[in-house]
Amino acid sequence: MRAVVALLISLLLLASASIPASAQVPVVGWLGLTSPEQDARLLDTFRQDLKDLGHEEGRTVVIEHRWARGDNARFPALARDLLDRRSAVIFSPCGPALRAIREVSRSVPVVSMCADPKNFLGEVATLNRPGGQTTGFTFLAPESAGKRLQLLKEMLPKLSRVAVLYHSGDDWDNYWQEMGRVAPQLGLTLSKVPVARPEDIEGAVAAAVRQHAGALIVFPDAITFGARERIATLPLKHRLPTAFDLRGFVGAGGLFSYGPDFRDLYRRVAAGYVDKILKGSAPGDLPVQQPTRFELIVNLRTARAISLSVPESLLARAHEVLE
Numbered sequence: 001m002r003a004v005v006a007l008l009i010s011l012l013l014l015a016s017a018s019i020p021a022s023a024q025v026p027v028v029g030w031l032g033l034t035s036p037e038q039d040a041r042l043l044d045t046f047r048q049d050l051k052d053l054g055h056e057e058g059r060t061v062v063i064e065h066r067w068a069r070g071d072n073a074r075f076p077a078l079a080r081d082l083l084d085r086r087s088a089v090i091f092s093p094c095g096p097a098l099r100a101i102r103e104v105s106r107s108v109p110v111v112s113m114c115a116d117p118k119n120f121l122g123e124v125a126t127l128n129r130p131g132g133q134t135t136g137f138t139f140l141a142p143e144s145a146g147k148r149l150q151l152l153k154e155m156l157p158k159l160s161r162v163a164v165l166y167h168s169g170d171d172w173d174n175y176w177q178e179m180g181r182v183a184p185q186l187g188l189t190l191s192k193v194p195v196a197r198p199e200d201i202e203g204a205v206a207a208a209v210r211q212h213a214g215a216l217i218v219f220p221d222a223i224t225f226g227a228r229e230r231i232a233t234l235p236l237k238h239r240l241p242t243a244f245d246l247r248g249f250v251g252a253g254g255l256f257s258y259g260p261d262f263r264d265l266y267r268r269v270a271a272g273y274v275d276k277i278l279k280g281s282a283p284g285d286l287p288v289q290q291p292t293r294f295e296l297i298v299n300l301r302t303a304r305a306i307s308l309s310v311p312e313s314l315l316a317r318a319h320e321v322l323e
Contacts, residue, residue: 026278029087030065031078031097034226038248039067045263046091049271061278068097070198070226075100083108089277091270093222094119098134109283111273112136113265115221116174117288124288131284137269138290139260140220140245142174146182148243148258151296152215153186154314155256156241159215161189163208165201165231166219168194175219198227205234215241218249228252232302239306247297250322255308256298260291295319 030046032039043065047057055061064085066078072095079100082090087108092098094114101110102123110133114120117127117138124130153159164179166172183190191211193204201224208216216235218224224231225248232253235242244250245259269289277283296314299322303310315321 025060025062026088027062027064027085028274028278029082029085029090029092030063031075031082031090031092031101032065032067033070033093033097033222035067035069036065038226038228042262042266045266046271049267050275053271053275055275055278068222070222072096072222076103080104089274091274094123094136095222098123107133109277110134110136111270111277111283113270114138115140116171117290118171120288125284127288127290129284130286130288133283135273135283135286135288137265137288139262139265140175141260141291141294142178144245144259144294145175145178145217148217148245149179149182149186149188151256151258151314152217152241152243153188155308155310156214160187161191161211161213162215162217163191163193163211163213164217164219165193165195165204165208165224167221167223168196170219170221172219195223198223198230201227201230202234205231205238205240208235208240209238213240215243217243218254220245220249225249228254236302236305239308241306241308242302247295247320250297250299250302253302254299255302255306256296256318258296259294261293261295264293265289265291298322 057063064082066082068074068078075097083104089109090101091111092101094112098112112134113136123132123134179190191213193207195201195204218231228249229252232249242254244254244257247257250257273286276286296318297320298310298315298318301322
């Protein structure tokens with residue numbers, strides 16, 4: 001009898017030892033817009049922030065990441081895969097990605113990043129008390145759109161026409177309203193160059209040149225951010241200054257960005273809210289956060305490439321200058 005009991009105990013110990021580590025610790029899903037190569041910095045930041053909060057990857061938490069590579073049609077399959085992995089919480093963009101998750105599960109907690117609060121697809125009741133299973137942060141502020149026009153005018157005092165490249169499938173009403181208010185005060189005329197697909201970008205830049213635009217502003221979304229290297233470098237052929245919301249465009253070769261401090265948002269919300277949810281907080285009790293810190297990033301290499309002299313007064317206010 002003792003031999004039988006010993007054998008059963010041995011078998012149980014062997015079975016428990018064979019369970020993969022990922023089945024014993026919480027799984028955090030990461031649903032990315034672009035690719036691991038393009039978003040390596042953000043994912044590394046997320047991992048480090050979770051580590052700083054006491055999570056050891058592979059021992060106390062497993063991160064499963066999936067990438068849409070700029071193709072929204074990939075989100076349903078990727079979302080289902082993350083849910084099949086029994087993710088305890090998913091970090092995801094809103095829009096098509098969040099929609100894909102909710103088509104499979106209404107119960108999994110999601111920490112989502114949205115350009116604008118209205119893009120939460122009705123998932124949150126209010127920003128302060130989201131309710132339900134979704135919370136997150138917004139990373140665009142309409143007032144920053146007017147600030148970018150002011151910065152362009154400071155760099156280019158003779159500037160009179162600005163082209164705006166944007167994804168035609170998104171709602172940018174708040175941006176247009178703010179820019180429409182500020183542009184006349186600066187003596188600027190705005191012209192629209194919409195894109196529907198990444199393949200449209202080259203034609204949009206060419207249209208801006210034909211319209212005699214003296215600068216190009218780009219609104220960020222999945223399509224434009226995924227093609228940020230092309231968008232940042234194509235205007236260089238025409239010595240066309242470019243302005244953006246997000247630092248990633250400047251790192252790819254754009255002239256400057258003025259927008260939210262993404263590092264601050266990721267630390268406070270992406271990793272911070274995932275940590276809270278893993279520790280038992282309800283997503284519906286975590287307020288949707290909005291940007292509180294903004295940064296100006298200037299690429300002097302690009303300025304030299306288009307023979308632009310950036311005023312010292314502006315460089316002195318920059319949070320970072322790429323040389």
